[in-house]
Amino acid sequence: MLQEQEAHAAQMERTFIAIKPDGVQRGLISEIVSRFERKGFKLVGIKIIVPPKDFAQKHYHDLKDRPFFNGLCNFLSSGPVLAMVWEGEGVIRYGRKLIGATDPQNSEPGSIRADLAVVVGRNIIHGSDGPETAKDEIKLWFKAEELVNYTSNAEKWIYGTN
Ligand code: UDP
């Protein structure tokens, strides 16, 4: 029992997930949140904000040399974004699976982008692509005190630690 709990704690990770302005405007917040929630991941931070353009540029700094960078940053700062931090075993990698490939035309059916979006420039959701990015993005979007540590009642049933 203790070993299971320790193994579980060691594999716990956090990722940054954001519903972009198109997803918010299209009324897809509850649909998207429920996919992460029903899977068994735990919501530890959430807020709705309109990110200023320079903030969007910071968030997407890796893409600054790409031709779509300016349009992408304008778009991200064009309206409310739902910023979230989700916690769970493997949540960084599996979160990307739930989201699907960048271009919805190539996303696997069943994934969020495949089911709910059509073009790459309006693919409704962002998710960190690895542990380092997750750490950086969580730090950029959230203050430490905006993230909540708690044990959910369901956790022992999700992870078999009961
Ligand atoms: N994007 C775009 N055109 C492209 C590639 C990407 O408009 O040809 C946008 C798209 O909204 C994507 C975002 O830029 O989600 C960030 O690109 P990235 O390659 O990091 O994809 P993601 O990590 O979001 O799947």
Ligand code: MG
């Ligand atoms: Mg990316």
